[in-house]
Amino acid sequence: MIALQTQDIDIHDDISQSWQEMVDLISEISRVPATLVNRAYPKDLELLVKSNTPNNPFKAKERKRLGIGLYCEAIITGKKQLQINDAMLEPNWRDSPAAKAGMVAYLGLPLSWPNGDIFGTICMLDSQPMQFDNPTKQLLTRFQTIIETDLKRVYQHAQLLQENKHLSQQLNQTSFDIEQLKLQAKQNAFEQIYHANHANDDN
Helix, strand or coil: CCCCCHHHCCCCHHHHHHHHHHHHHHHHHHCCCEEEEEEECCCEEEEEEECCCCCCCCCCCCEEECCCCCHHHHHHHHCCCEEECCHHHCCCCCCCHHHHCCCCEEEEEEEECCCCCEEEEEEEEECCCCCCCHHHHHHHHHHHHHHHHHHHHHHHHHHHHHHHHHHHHHHHHHHHHHHHHHHHHHHHHHHHHHHHHHHHHHC
């Protein structure tokens, strides 16, 4: 089995559109202004999909560097849920970029590739302090599962493409090796005939 570099795997538009419908639905049902799907890279975090809600201050495709105290960074590092009911009451979070921007309530879950690599996060944010109830948590967990199922399908497709490419390269190399052997065999045969003719001439 060939190992994949998951950061190089593209998320196609049809999947992004499906995720868009999910985050819109989450915000509509929970009445939370911002629901996001983020993708993690070694040095930054990309906002892939954001809910199309009136009070969502975030911009799709926006990138923020890691190491500045993002809520999602704690999830990426710990690979577990993070809930913040009011960042202004928590010393670890009151100076975070989102809190300074007015988004003080946060609930987020990790998203992982099937090989265990972290993909990013799915999260909800609100400008008002709030307690995230169990139905809201269950809703977010349900969509976490759906997204990770999509990631599994994308991963398997990318793996199949890479294996086919590797097999094609092997076949090309084998064909080249066979042609080289044929040429070598012809050369050897020619040299044998040449030496045999010259041996007859000497006699």
